[in-house]
Amino acid sequence: MAPARVLVRLPNWLGDVLMARPLLYALRAAWPGARLLAVGPEPLLALLAPERGADERVAWPRDGAARRAATARIRAWAPEVALVLPASFSSAWLAWRSGAITRVGYRSEGRDSLLTQALPRRPRGERHLSDEFLELAATLGVKPVPVPVLVPAPEDVRDARAVLDAAGVTTGERHALLAPRSAFGPAREWFADRFAATGKALVERGLRVLVCGTAAEAESCERIARAIGPDAASVAGxxxxxTLVALAASARLALCNDSGIAHLAASTGAPTLQIYGSASSAWTAARGPHVRVLHRAPACSPCWQRTCRIGTRCLDAVTVAWVLSETDQLVKEAG
Ligand code: SF4
Incomplete structure (x- = not known):
């Protein structure tokens, strides 16, 4: 029998949350009468709001007292089923504390006793993370369904227009997004001078360039925008x-590293190039209707390191010429 209330403990990273969208859509299709409660970091929950990825959302705070309050709220909601996407002990503990009778997650960190179905996990990279999340629900008879593109809310489109205006991009001009940073570290960041050279070539192709990132990345994004020239601007921070969803949805192209922004852009349907470094593209490459993954993995790949001691050969193998060739083909295909 279909459950009436389903708790989904989402991952804590932007890209991983977007890779959980197929699971949310599958749950919705399998159990149309069920209410879905998503639990995760507040800024990431906001992404799911416009498409009703969940009926209710509870922000998962960092602070212990606030977590206890959130746990009490979740328990009062009385979920029948809990799907635990993160591999942490604490997320399985939350599922157990929620009172859900069925609690499904992968085995790890000695949490098996907190779950009613603790699935063995294949070695990292053997299977895409989206498919791993779907596998959790498959144990309950839930099947994958097509996933639509992520559509921005009207107010976010307005905010994006204001960002474009401030960057000097007029209505009718097309823009490309460059996302040159990665929260994980330099072993996942293609080189700044190559981003700048690619940005210049995109300007020559008639595009305005917006360099994206967090507030903490603003300085490096500004440097790249300056190196590209007056037709580029940093909007980092x-x-x-x-707003970024809306900027991506209207972009002619997004050039990203192995970062959450790549998943965000790909989810909107924007033509997206994703450059891979130290991680496994088989595990977490962005998915969407128009995605190209640029990954030339040397024998040492994937090493999963934040920094490389042998000169990031994986990233060095990605040339500007290759990126531009893929860009031209991708943009042509996307129409
Ligand atoms: S060790 Fe190999 S895979 Fe890891 S960052 Fe360095 S070159 Fe890339």
Whole structure:
């Protein structure tokens, strides 16, 4: 029998939350009468609001007292089923504390006794993370369904227009997004001078360039924008995630590293190039209707390191010429 209330403990990273969208859509299709409660970091929950990825959302705070209050709220909601996407002990503990009778997650960190179905996990990279999340629900008979593109809310489109205006991009001009940073570290960041060279070539192709990132990345994004020239601007730190969704949805192209922004852009349907470094593209490459993953993995790949001691050969193998060739083909295909 279909459950009436389903708790989904979402992952804590932007890209991983977007890779959980297929699971949310599958749950919705399998159990149309069920209410879905999503639990995760507040800024990431906001992404799911416009498409009703969940009926209710509870922000998962960092502070212990606030977590206890959130746990009490979740328990009062009385979920029947809990799907635990993160591998942490604490997320399985939350599922157990919620009172859900059925609690499904992957085995790890000695949490098996907190779950009613603790699935063995294949070695990292053997299977895409989206498919791993779907596998959790498959144990309950839930099947994958097509996933639509992520559509920005009207107010976010307005905010994006204001960002474009401030960057000097007029209505009718097309823009490309460059996302040159990665929260994980330099072993996942293609080189700044190559981003700048690619940005210049995109300007020559008639595009305005917006360099995106967090507030903490603003200085490096500014440097790249300056190196590209007057047709580029940094918007780092000035784009809350919903605004970034709207900027991506209207972009002619997004050039990103192995970062959450790549998943965000790909989810909107924007033509997206994603450059891979130290991680496994088989595990977490962005998915969407128009995505190209640029990954030339040397024998040492994937090493999963934040920094490389042998000169990031994986990233060095990605040339500007290759990126531009893929860009031209991708943009042509996307129409
Ligand atoms: S060790 Fe290999 S895979 Fe890891 S960052 Fe360095 S070159 Fe890339």
């Amino acid at each position: 000035r784009t809350p995630l919903p």
